[in-house]
Amino acid sequence: MIEKGRLIVVSGPSGAGKSTVVFKAINGRDKMCFSTSVTSRKPRPGEVDGREYFFIDAARFEQMVQNDELLEHAVYVGNYYGTPRKFVEDKLSAGESVFLDIEVQGARQVKEKMPDAIMIFLIPPSLGELKKRLESRGTETEETIKGRLARAREEYAEADFYDYIVVNDDIDTAANELLSILTAEKCRFAARRQMLQE
Numbered sequence: 001m002i003e004k005g006r007l008i009v010v011s012g013p014s015g016a017g018k019s020t021v022v023f024k025a026i027n028g029r030d031k032m033c034f035s036t037s038v039t040s041r042k043p044r045p046g047e048v049d050g051r052e053y054f055f056i057d058a059a060r061f062e063q064m065v066q067n068d069e070l071l072e073h074a075v076y077v078g079n080y081y082g083t084p085r086k087f088v089e090d091k092l093s094a095g096e097s098v099f100l101d102i103e104v105q106g107a108r109q110v111k112e113k114m115p116d117a118i119m120i121f122l123i124p125p126s127l128g129e130l131k132k133r134l135e136s137r138g139t140e141t142e143e144t145i146k147g148r149l150a151r152a153r154e155e156y157a158e159a160d161f162y163d164y165i166v167v168n169d170d171i172d173t174a175a176n177e178l179l180s181i182l183t184a185e186k187c188r189f190a191a192r193r194q195m196l197q198e
Contacts, residue, residue, distance in 0.1 A: 012122035013152035041079035072109035
């Protein structure tokens, strides 16, 4: 019998290192993947349909929303983004655990549709450290950084529905914490109760 995969939602402020930590955790491991989102934006040079995103037009995206084919969706800079339900459910049924890197509002939508999802809030050691990380990117204006820090404070205030907090002070440690959470969740009594029925 295939043990069903788990859905792991990772959120946190911009600059916390969510993607870096998730990719470090799943790199070289079987039965784990990063969810591929669907978007109405045009592919950028080098992007491949089905790898970076599933690229569709706005009309098809709206149809997916109407048909409840998305676990969550949002509009960002005039384009639609969402998590396709079928992609996630197919992976979970095949025994793969699926990681989603989404913001707090999207995470709430997923939790409503899939209450068993493991909710992880990933943060830097402090807001001061977050500011340093955003500045070190060299791509953000002072105004943008202030906006991102203000948004981080809002997200912290909204994050009370998460199951776990992982502090990304060190990438390896944070990745190991993610994997430890997944291992513990798979060993829950409710998840393995059927093994006692033999």
